[in-house]
Amino acid sequence: MDKSSPPLMSHHSFTITIIGCPNCCMTPYFSDFGIICNYRPAVNHEKCVQCGACGNYCTEEAISLESGDLVIDYEKCVRCGGCVKECPADALYIDRKCYKVVVGGCGSRHPQIARTVTECTDVTGVLQILNKVLHLCKQAPFKGRELSFHEVIEKYGIEALQQ
């Protein structure tokens, strides 16, 4: 901050939001870099008594009891992990904890919702993406003003972070 001229303002800062579940109450989708903790559920069919409590709980309608067999639709599931706590038979469990990474969000004059780089990666994957982000920021040209990070993403494409 001491070295900057003109004075740094809030829109100059690079914002990183880390959130513990997909409810996203701290708005990672309006941050430059958002890390969203995910909990993927799975079922132990031998323990399941088919009571339907998990399906009633899931507001994403990701759980169904088809032909007497419990099915989790991972396309619909947002990996909140909430259904696991609802199961009275201890049949549901978290089989993978991982991190969704979103980038390029901005809540300014022209709001932008952050775009998804990956739905599910580990800590190493998060740090690799963050390194690529910082590299792109350093490459970005200056034309009278600094580019916002969502403009950097528009220039280089989200694919530059997915390779």
Ligand code: SF4
């Ligand atoms: S983890 Fe959340 S979204 Fe996924 S099936 Fe369970 S309650 Fe539904």
Ligand code: SF4
């Ligand atoms: S709450 Fe548990 S026991 Fe009931 S249907 Fe779901 S997984 Fe099966």
